[in-house]
Amino acid sequence: MAMVLRSDAFPDGGNIPPKYTCEGDNLSPPLTWGGTPARTRSCALVMDDPDVLLGAFTHWVVFDLDPTISALGEGAQAASQLPGSTIQGKNGFGKVGYGGPCPPRGRPHHYRFTLYALDDLLRLAPGSSKKQVLGAMKGHIIEQTQLVGLFQRNGR
Secondary structure (H helix, E strand, C coil): CCCEEECCCCCCCEECCHHHCCCCCCCCCCEEEECCCCCCCEEEEEEEECCCCCCCEEEEEEEEECCCCCEECCCCCCCCECCCCCEECECCCCCECCCCCCCCCCCCEEEEEEEEEECCCCCCCCCCCHHHHHHHHCCCEEEEEEEEEEECCCCC
């Protein structure tokens, strides 16, 4: 069975509701997943926006998720450590935890939630960057899956 990542807040390729963005409460959306391979030792989650001109903008970095966990509930705390061994990295806003979509007004942006099944813990410090997390994952990715949401700011 292949890994899958879902949200009850929006379908894959659908619109992210404003409550999960800078135009709302800026809460992290609820995520659930399944199908992680049996040899998974940890998982990592990266949310980014590839539509930014200067390269993908990082909105959320989570790593060392226990492989028996299959969900992150709505509104994850902006803390460097979540329950269990779960660690949060620094987003592109310079803060630890989730930073919701907040693109310039205009066309919709795509937000990629990528879940990685890893054969080891990353053992990085809280607040590590996406670059550090991706670097530490090299050679340890067993499988990955992705959920994409769209968001476009209203008004002028």
